Amino acid sequence: MKFFINIGHNALNTLRGIGAASIMLFQALVGKPQPRKMFPLLIRQLYVVGVQSMLIILISGLFIGMVLGLQGYTILVDFGAEQALGPMVALSLLRELGPVVTALLFAGRAGSALTAEIGLMRATEQLSSLEMMAVDPLRRVVAPRFWAGFISMPLLALMFSAIGIYGGFLVGVEWLGVDDGAFWSVMQASVEWKNDIFNGVIKSLVFAIVVTWIALYKGYTAAPTSPGISAATTQTVVYSSLAVLGLDFILTAVMFG
Amino acid sequence: MDNLVEVKDIYFKRGETLIYEDVSVQVPRGKVTAIMGPSGCGKTTLLRLIGGQLKPQRGSIRFADYEITELGRSQLFEARKRMSMLFQSGALFSDLTVFENVAFPLREHTDLPANIIATVVKMKLEAVGLRGAGSLFPQELSGGMARRAALARSIALDPELIMYDEPFAGQDPISMGMLVKLIRSLNSTLGLTSIVVSHDIHEVMSIADHVVILANKTVVGQGSPEELKRTGNDLVQQFLNGEPDGPVPFHYAASKYENDLLAGGHGK
Numbered sequence: 001m002k003f004f005i006n007i008g009h010n011a012l013n014t015l016r017g018i019g020a021a022s023i024m025l026f027q028a029l030v031g032k033p034q035p036r037k038m039f040p041l042l043i044r045q046l047y048v049v050g051v052q053s054m055l056i057i058l059i060s061g062l063f064i065g066m067v068l069g070l071q072g073y074t075i076l077v078d079f080g081a082e083q084a085l086g087p088m089v090a091l092s093l094l095r096e097l098g099p100v101v102t103a104l105l106f107a108g109r110a111g112s113a114l115t116a117e118i119g120l121m122r123a124t125e126q127l128s129s130l131e132m133m134a135v136d137p138l139r140r141v142v143a144p145r146f147w148a149g150f151i152s153m154p155l156l157a158l159m160f161s162a163i164g165i166y167g168g169f170l171v172g173v174e175w176l177g178v179d180d181g182a183f184w185s186v187m188q189a190s191v192e193w194k195n196d197i198f199n200g201v202i203k204s205l206v207f208a209i210v211v212t213w214i215a216l217y218k219g220y221t222a223a224p225t226s227p228g229i230s231a232a233t234t235q236t237v238v239y240s241s242l243a244v245l246g247l248d249f250i251l252t253a254v255m256f257g
Numbered sequence: 258m259d260n261l262v263e264v265k266d267i268y269f270k271r272g273e274t275l276i277y278e279d280v281s282v283q284v285p286r287g288k289v290t291a292i293m294g295p296s297g298c299g300k301t302t303l304l305r306l307i308g309g310q311l312k313p314q315r316g317s318i319r320f321a322d323y324e325i326t327e328l329g330r331s332q333l334f335e336a337r338k339r340m341s342m343l344f345q346s347g348a349l350f351s352d353l354t355v356f357e358n359v360a361f362p363l364r365e366h367t368d369l370p371a372n373i374i375a376t377v378v379k380m381k382l383e384a385v386g387l388r389g390a391g392s393l394f395p396q397e398l399s400g401g402m403a404r405r406a407a408l409a410r411s412i413a414l415d416p417e418l419i420m421y422d423e424p425f426a427g428q429d430p431i432s433m434g435m436l437v438k439l440i441r442s443l444n445s446t447l448g449l450t451s452i453v454v455s456h457d458i459h460e461v462m463s464i465a466d467h468v469v470i471l472a473n474k475t476v477v478g479q480g481s482p483e484e485l486k487r488t489g490n491d492l493v494q495q496f497l498n499g500e501p502d503g504p505v506p507f508h509y510a511a512s513k514y515e516n517d518l519l520a521g522g523h524g525k
Binding site for chain 2: 027037124125126128129131132133134135136
């Protein structure tokens with residue numbers, strides 16, 4: 001009996017959390033636009049959330065592309081199909097690894113930072129003081145960070161894929177000797193604009209919404225103590241990683257299934 | 258007497274804990290009202306209720322022409338433009354300089370040109386003695402300076418009501434003296450109404466016109482400092498004189514001492 005009570009209790013809490021998070025996002029994003037005030041805030045957040053995540057994304061992308069080139073080559077060469085290395089690297093990156101790994105890295109790099117920053121603003125009463133100054137912290141603090149995540153994640157994912165393809169090229173063509181022309185021309189022939197690139201971008205947009213939303217909500221509702229903020233930061237990374245992987249399966253099934 | 262804030266019969270519960278039962282507090286306009294009481298009696302909560310950050314389950318809170326408990330989000334923001342709160346931590350924005358912190362409410366709520374904003378900010382900083390510290394960041398300030406900078410920010414928009422949450426907590430005697438003087442002088446020069454939450458009895462009693470003492474979830478005494486010293490009940494007297502034992506017992510409720518010791522066993 002207790003088991004069922006616990007299930008019900010947890011389900012209710014989860015639903016309540018989702019409801020509260022939706023209300024938070026709604027209040028942050030819906031309202032009279034104030035472009036003159038919002039624009040500088042957005043630019044600043046784009047720098048913090050996007051530009052500062054670029055290095056880790058580029059380095060990871062390069063290595064993942066190189067590994068793909070190496071693994072792909074050793075498998076394909078047995079079948080004499082090493083010309084297919086180009087599309088293999090490009091499609092795995094554009095469809096899957098680009099959006100997914102970018103989202104996971106983004107959750108670890110930018111998501112956790114957002115949670116900790118907003119949690120600390122709560123703990124040091126900065127959010128309350130904004131409220132008391134008649135400035136809505138949802139519009140002022142949450143909204144620009146959300147849009148910054150939404151804009152930067154797809155761009156980061158594209159950069160990830162691009163440098164990954166270059167990594168695959170370095171290993172496959174420069175090092176292992178796959179034919180240069182075949183690598184690029186077969187890739188060009190098999191990667192489709194709508195099916196592969198566009199769908200990958202859609203995936204990143206979905207991941208961007210989910211990861212940034214979780215990070216912001218966890219920060220905004222973090223208990224204003226050191227264990228509270230530390231727990232919220234951990235939850236951000238765990239929940240957003242799980243959400244990204246779960247959603248990736250659903251999106252893949254819908255898009256390519 | 259004309260009251261700027263009138264709290265009437267509020268009942269407030271946070272989670273399962275009852276904080277207030279039928280609390281009524283009047284804050285006369287143009288005066289310094291002190292709210293005192295033992296730690297944990299919900300003094301800060303009262304400020305948050307007046308500011309509309311919390312909502313009581315029952316009762317009414319009037320500020321100027323607003324009934325705070327019934328306001329929607331946007332009306333609440335309108336009402337808050339006329340009040341201001343100095344937080345215990347100061348709550349300065351750590352990524353902005355002192356000057357920018359004070360300019361922040363002006364930039365948010367007015368369309369004043371930059372040179373006028375600069376003038377206003379300098380005047381406010383001068384009022385708290387920090388005109389020379391405008392370019393410093395909050396982390397470069399001492400605790401007392403941070404609180405004064407926050408005070409400059411709270412008066413930037415010339416509010417009608419300013420609420421101080423424990424302004425003297427953790428201050429050295431010099432900063433304490435400065436803050437006491439500032440609270441009193443700002444109140445008279447700017448025609449403010451102030452609410453000071455504190456338990457530094459001597460400092461508060463020296464500047465307050467009206468004192469409210471909260472304890473046991475309700476108001477146990479309310480009046481001018483002289484009235485309270487003269488006529489307050491036992492609890493008020495214990496509090497004002499800082500007696501270690503009295504209506505608020507020294508011992509936390511427990512079973513009989515001798516029974517507890519003789520019962521043996523481990524701990525508990």
